[in-house]
Amino acid sequence: MVETRRQQIDSVAGALFRERGYAATSVRDIAQRSGIQGASLYAHVASKEDVLWSIVQGAARRFHDAASAVSEHTDLTAADRLRRMIQAHVAVVTDDLGQASVFLHEWRHLSDSRRAAVLAARDTYERRFRQVIEDGQRSGGFATVEAGLVTRAILDALNGICGWYRPDGRSSPTQIADHYAELFIHALKSTPEDPP
Amino acid sequence: MVETRRQQIDSVAGALFRERGYAATSVRDIAQRSGIQGASLYAHVASKEDVLWSIVQGAARRFHDAASAVSEHTDLTAADRLRRMIQAHVAVVTDDLGQASVFLHEWRHLSDSRRAAVLAARDTYERRFRQVIEDGQRSGGFATVEAGLVTRAILDALNGICGWYRPDGRSSPTQIADHYAELFIHALKSTPEDPP
DNA sequence: CCTACCGATCGGTAGG
DNA sequence: CCTACCGATCGGTAGG
Numbered sequence A, B: 001m002v003e004t005r006r007q008q009i010d011s012v013a014g015a016l017f018r019e020r021g022y023a024a025t026s027v028r029d030i031a032q033r034s035g036i037q038g039a040s041l042y043a044h045v046a047s048k049e050d051v052l053w054s055i056v057q058g059a060a061r062r063f064h065d066a067a068s069a070v071s072e073h074t075d076l077t078a079a080d081r082l083r084r085m086i087q088a089h090v091a092v093v094t095d096d097l098g099q100a101s102v103f104l105h106e107w108r109h110l111s112d113s114r115r116a117a118v119l120a121a122r123d124t125y126e127r128r129f130r131q132v133i134e135d136g137q138r139s140g141g142f143a144t145v146e147a148g149l150v151t152r153a154i155l156d157a158l159n160g161i162c163g164w165y166r167p168d169g170r171s172s173p174t175q176i177a178d179h180y181a182e183l184f185i186h187a188l189k190s191t192p193e194d195p196p
Numbered sequence C, D: 001c002c003t004a005c006c007g008a009t010c011g012g013t014a015g016g
Helices: A005-020 A027-034 A038-043 A048-071 A078-095 A097-105 A112-139 A147-164 A173-188 B005-020 B027-034 B038-043 B048-071 B078-095 B097-105 B112-139 B147-164 B173-188
Strands: none
Touching: A005 A027, A005 A048, A005 A097, A027 A038, A048 A078, A048 A097, A048 A112, A078 A097, A078 A112, A078 A147, A078 A173, A097 A147, A112 A147, A147 A173, A147 B147, A147 B173, A173 B147, A173 B173, B005 B027, B005 B048, B005 B097, B027 B038, B048 B078, B048 B097, B048 B112, B078 B097, B078 B112, B078 B147, B078 B173, B097 B147, B112 B147, B147 B173
């Protein structure tokens, strides 16, 4: 699969923004690693912020699509849906660490309206996780702890993966996802001895 | 308690670095919010990086001291020590959001040697958490899951708090800490039905 | 702690 | 996609 120059710019910039942060990365850095002159970058993009926006939109779509695919399985138990959502999230993160961590950490450098759009998308996504947890509390044997706090704990743990995951490390993405899913599902399952 | 100008610079810079990031914050921004001229900042600090370093060192010390205080209680069970370490960590984070999130996210802008020192300190700190979990697996009824992965899940969840915590929000730092502690301790407790 | 100033680098444009 | 260039801003210094 051949990458167009435009796609190359996004993936190169994604890696650089992840390494150094958006503000500390110059358009010359991006151009150099793409094999062109600094000013030539503007033959492909309108501004540095547009590169960031393109990366952020790409990541947002991948997270959204992954969660949507799980939502279709209305026949599954809450625990099984939560497991699949965790697996899908981990897969998106580990698939493109640059894109994911830019989406998670660099969106504050976007313009006001774009930043607001990102926050709204993240909010919707978080609500999908909370929904599954609340479903499990109503009918799937999940303990009735504060669903909002558990949701944040899970998502922060999953997002933290892009801070330490290495493709050549001990655990594969699948192993990490399975461990995390079991950990949090076990945490949510109310034990028989628990008071009602 | 009166803040010296030097202390004011650190707390002002901590808040700004948290809001905009280190690279996107100018020394003029810090000076202005401190009520002095841009160049006057250099009457108090040698460089912009020294301000970052001072904040990072302060946070590192607070995390270290908080965990050390818990380690002294060798009479407690692993679960109780883990609970206290979680409570201590959440307290440090919520006590000074700027300092904590700069420590967690902006250390990559330090010089090579300072960055290495931060990574070493974080590694030591992480090992303390893993130690308690492994203790619990040996003698405290904790399930024998991958201790490294659980440790990262817990720390990433705790560190994520400084991304959404608001002093005027629903949950107090103590409530958050207690919920998180119960969640993860419950996740670690092996159920009687579990195979050995 | 201030005013005045410096070289370097930034994002971006003109014209080909 | 390149060369040449621009105004703005950056971290930091000199001298008081």
